[in-house]
Amino acid sequence: MFLARVTGSVVSTHKVESMVGQKLLTVDPLRIDATLQATLKPLGRTFIAVDLVGAGEGQIVMIVQGSSARMTDETAKLPIDAAIIGLVNEVSAHGKEIYSSSTSA
Template sequence: MQLAKVLGQVVATVKEPGLDRFTLLLLQETGEPDPDQVGGPAFVAVDLVGAGEGEIVLVACGSAARVAAGADAPTDRAVVGIADSVVRGGTVTYRKS
């Protein structure tokens, strides 16, 4: 799994029927050591938990994402959790406000 920040939504009125029940989110990987910092290319993931813009989320990739989303949904990444806090080396580096 990886941490990412929700940048927004992707709206696609025409898509694979297995994706109809999901919201698609635009995400970007978080930086180290501050999860509020983002970097790298943006990517799309299906939202399984109702995440909102600006939140730090847990993203499952590959077969784990497909299992979480259900066998009928073709996806490489799925949002499977919303982070309340991130602790690194005993120090809180992120806390949801």
């Protein structure tokens, strides 16, 4: 499981039947800035993930990948490798609040 920021959406008009109706979003994985330990920093990689929770652009989300992405009732039969399973409200580490959805724009 990892954190990521939703950066956009993907539209695919031709796909396998099981993927029809699935919302696809682009996400950039995040890590805690090793130097400042006070911010989340993008890793510079982009993934496409199936949205299971109604995420929107700019939100910080929890992602599962690989077989874990297919362990929900909604995704058990989907040919996917990444799924958004949660919206993040707050991240704290090293005794500091690193992210809060209530104070982020």
